[in-house]
Amino acid sequence: MATGKFQSIGPPPEILVFVDLPEGELDDYGKGILSEASRLAKTLSAEWSVLCLADASDEVMTTLAAYGARKLILLEGPEDLADSLEVQGRLIALVASERESSLILLPHNDLGGSLAPLLAAELDAALFTEAIAYRIEAGYLNVTRQLLGAQVAEAKIWDASTPLVLSINPRVLSSVVLPGMASDQVQVENWPLSSSVVAGATHIVERIPADPQTVDVSEAEVLVSVGLGCSVQGFTQVEELTQLINVSLGVTRPAYDLGYTDFERMVGQTGKTVAPRLYLALGISGSMHHIGGIKDSKRIVSVNIDPKAPIIAISDEAFVADLREVMPLLIERVKSVSRGDGETGGAA
Ligand SMILES: Cc1cc2nc3c(=O)[nH]c(=O)nc-3n(C[C@H](O)[C@H](O)[C@H](O)COP(=O)(O)OP(=O)(O)OC[C@H]3O[C@@H](n4cnc5c(N)ncnc54)[C@H](O)[C@@H]3O)c2cc1C
Numbered sequence: 001m002a003t004g005k006f007q008s009i010g011p012p013p014e015i016l017v018f019v020d021l022p023e024g025e026l027d028d029y030g031k032g033i034l035s036e037a038s039r040l041a042k043t044l045s046a047e048w049s050v051l052c053l054a055d056a057s058d059e060v061m062t063t064l065a066a067y068g069a070r071k072l073i074l075l076e077g078p079e080d081l082a083d084s085l086e087v088q089g090r091l092i093a094l095v096a097s098e099r100e101s102s103l104i105l106l107p108h109n110d111l112g113g114s115l116a117p118l119l120a121a122e123l124d125a126a127l128f129t130e131a132i133a134y135r136i137e138a139g140y141l142n143v144t145r146q147l148l149g150a151q152v153a154e155a156k157i158w159d160a161s162t163p164l165v166l167s168i169n170p171r172v173l174s175s176v177v178l179p180g181m182a183s184d185q186v187q188v189e190n191w192p193l194s195s196s197v198v199a200g201a202t203h204i205v206e207r208i209p210a211d212p213q214t215v216d217v218s219e220a221e222v223l224v225s226v227g228l229g230c231s232v233q234g235f236t237q238v239e240e241l242t243q244l245i246n247v248s249l250g251v252t253r254p255a256y257d258l259g260y261t262d263f264e265r266m267v268g269q270t271g272k273t274v275a276p277r278l279y280l281a282l283g284i285s286g287s288m289h290h291i292g293g294i295k296d297s298k299r300i301v302s303v304n305i306d307p308k309a310p311i312i313a314i315s316d317e318a319f320v321a322d323l324r325e326v327m328p329l330l331i332e333r334v335k336s337v338s339r340g341d342g343e344t345g346g347a348a
Contacts, residue, residue, distance in 0.1 A: 005136060005139065006043060006044045006045065006136050006139060006140075006141060007139030007140075007159070012044070012045055012046055012047070012160075013044050013046040013102040013103050013160040014046060014047050014048070014049070014099065014100065014101045014102055014103070015037055015040060015041055015044070015046050015047070015048035015049070015101065015102075015103045015104075015105055016048070016049055016051055016073075016092075016095065016096050016099065016101035016103070016104050016105070017033055017034065017037040017048060017049070017050050017051065017069075017105045017106070018033075018051050018092055018104065018105070018106040018112065018115065019033060019034065019050050019051065019052050020052075020053070020109075020111050020112075021052055021053075021054045021056065021060065024054060024055065024056075024057055024060070025057065025059070025060065026060055026063055028173070028175060029107040029109045029112070029170060029173065030107075031063070031067075031175035032107060032168075032170065032173025032174060032175055033105060033106060033107045033112075033168065033173065034050070034063075034064065034067040034069065034175075035067060035173070035174060035175055035176050035177065035178070036105065036168050036173060037050075037067070037069075037105055038067050038068040038069075038178050038181045039178060040103075040105065040134070041068075042178070042181070043134075043136065043141075044103075044141065044160075046103070047070075048069065048070075049069070049070070049071040049072070049073055049099070049101075050064060050069045050071065050072045050073065050186075051072075051073045051075065051092060051095055052072065052073070052074055052075070053074075053075050053088060053091075054074075055074065056072060056074070056188075061186055064186045065182060065183050065184070065185065065186050066177050066182050067177055067178075067181065067182075068178065068181030068182055068183050069183060069186050070183045070185075070186060070187060071186065071187050071188075071189060072186050072187070072188050072189070073095055073189050073191050074188060074189070074190050074191065075091050075092075075095065075191050075193075076190055076191065076192050076193055083203045083204050084202065084203050084204070085111075085114050085115060085118060085202065085204060086118065086201065086202060088115060089115050089118030089119055089122055090118075090122060091193070092104070092115065092119060093118075093119050093122030093123050095191055096119070096123060096163070097122075097123060101163065102160045102162075102163050102164065103160070103163070103164050103166060104119055104123070104125070104163065104164070104165045104166065105166050105167075105168070106119075106165075106166075106167050106168075107167065107168055107170055107173060108129055108130045108167035108168060108169055108170060109170055110207065111207075112167050113129065113130075113167060116129050116165050116167040117129075117165075119165045120165040123163050123165065124163075125162065125163035125164055125165050126156070126158065126162055126163070126164045126165070127164075127165045128143050128145070128156045128158075128164065128165070128166050128167070129145070129166075129167045130145045130146075130167060130168075130169040131143045131144065131145050131166055131167065131168050131169060131172075132144060132145055132146055132168075132169045132171075132172045133172070137157070139159070140157040140158060140159050141157065141158040141159075141160075142155055142156070142157050142158075143155065143156050143158070143166065145169065146169075146273070170219075171218070171219075171273075171274075171275030171296055172275070172296065174298070212242075212246050212247050212248045213242070213243070213246070213248070213249075215248060216264070216272070217248055217249075217250045217264070217265055217267060217272050217274050218272045218273060218274050218275075220247070220248035220250070220274060220276045221247070221248075221276055221277050221278075222245075222247035222248065222276055222277060222278045222280075223247065223248045223249075223250050223267075223274055223276040223278070223279050223280070223297075224238060224241065224242050224247055224248070224249055224250070224280045224282065225249070225250035225251060225252065225267055225279065225280065225281050225282065225284060225294075226238050226249070226250070226251050226252070226255050226260060226282050226283065226284070227251070227252040227254070227255055227281065227282065227283040227284030227285065227290075228252065228254045228255060228258075228283060228284075228285075229282065229283020229284065229285075229304060229305065229323060230255070230282055230283040230323055231324070232258075234282075234283070234323050234324065234327055235255070235260050237327040237328065237331060238282060238327065240331060241327070241330060241331055241334065244331065244334050244335065244338070245334055248276070249261065249265060250265050250266070250267040250272075250274065251265050251266055251267065252266070252267065252268065252284050252287075252290050253266055253268060253270060253271065253289070253290070256271070267290065267293045267294060268287075268289050268290040268291075268292060268293035268294075269288075269289040269290075269292045269293060270289070271293060272293060273292075273293045273296070274293060274294055274296070274297065275296035275297055275298070276297050276298070277297075277298045277299065278297070278298070278299050278301065279294050279297035279299065279300045279301070280301050280302070280303075281294075281300065281301070281302040281303070281304075281311050281315070282302075282303050282323055282327075283303070283304065283305075283323050284302065284304070284309075284311050285304070285306075285309050285310060285311060286302070286309055286310035286311025286312070286313075286314060287310070291310070291311075291314060295314075299316045299317075300314060300315045300316050300317075301315060301316060301317045301318070301319075302315040302317075302318045302319070303318075303319045303321055303323060303326055304318070304319075304320065304321075305320065305321065305322050305323070306320075307320045
């Protein structure tokens with residue numbers, strides 16, 4: 001993601017990474033932001049520390065060390081700490097300010113996206129959200145985000161002279177462990193609650209996971225997309241499949257033109273840019289206008305009758321097959337697994 005050498009104004013930057021531990025464990029966002037932190041620390045020649053609001057298990061400590069973390073700050077908060085964004089924001093800001101952290105890094109998920117502006121306000125820091133890329137340009141850190149799909153890019157330059165709160169778009173996060181970065185030991189520092197932090201006026205009542213059937217396709221975890229290779233009957237079967245395995249549905253532009261779905265499910269240059277964990281392309285040729293919108297997918301699997309279709313070459317796994325034969329078999333297989341009379345294979 002980066003080129004050139006960073007020239008810090010003043011002392012080398014110190015990165016503070018906020019890591020949420022739902023159920024006490026690291027999720028994909030946590031691993032993704034740790035991976036990004038180690039990469040960014042290397043690029044900026046910076047020290048970095050991890051901040052958590054809950055006790056870390058031995059397994060979490062081992063993973064932190066694998067990513068190269070050397071310090072873990074554990075906040076000891078009031079009982080309702082996890083329920084109040086304001087309190088979390090104030091506590092994290094307090095740590096960042098006392099440690100003189102110049103870069104506060106967090107994933108732009110439901111929690112990080114809400115905390116980032118709170119932190120920036122508390123710290124009187126610059127705020128840059130949903131970053132998708134960064135590079136070093138003329139000694140500065142230049143971070144970029146995309147707005148309105150791929151059509152508008154915004155960038156910000158930073159020289160470490162003022163604190164920066166930086167949230168990373170989850171779709172570019174990957175849990176890659178950089179080679180040679182592992183640390184021998186993670187030093188734990190308990191950070192007692194300061195009496196200056198008062199209870200917040202708002203509380204998190206519940207964190208409800210997104211419904212794959214209605215979530216924006218750009219945020220879909222597993223996306224099954226349909227192209228012109230699917231007949232109307234085939235499309236009905238794909239809809240049934242997405243409901244059976246509870247995943248999201250997308251379409252190519254011609255499939256949208258045929259009226260298969262609304263515009264917001266269209267994937268590609270004119271449609272949405274997506275980055276699911278799994279992208280299943282059914283009867284899609286793989287035109288550049290479509291590929292442009294799916295290239296950040298972690299895994300692409302395609303089914304196409306034509307072995308020369310361009311989608312085959314960019315797929316991690318491709319099946320040359322006729323969807324008219326595949327779809328009924330696939331649906332029957334899924335139903336049989338959910339009835340418990342088939343071998344489990346992990347549909348999605
Ligand atoms: C400015 C511009 C912007 C565009 N933006 C977008 C965009 O955002 N998104 C987008 O998708 N397109 C976009 N397009 C259109 C794009 O160029 C392609 O025309 C489109 O992506 C092709 O869609 P498709 O793969 O569904 O159809 P096709 O290219 O017709 O491919 C159908 C595929 O289905 C396969 N097939 C046929 N029958 C079967 C079967 N029985 N079983 C299995 N496979 C079968 C065929 O082998 C073929 O590969 C844009 C075009 C322009 C000019």
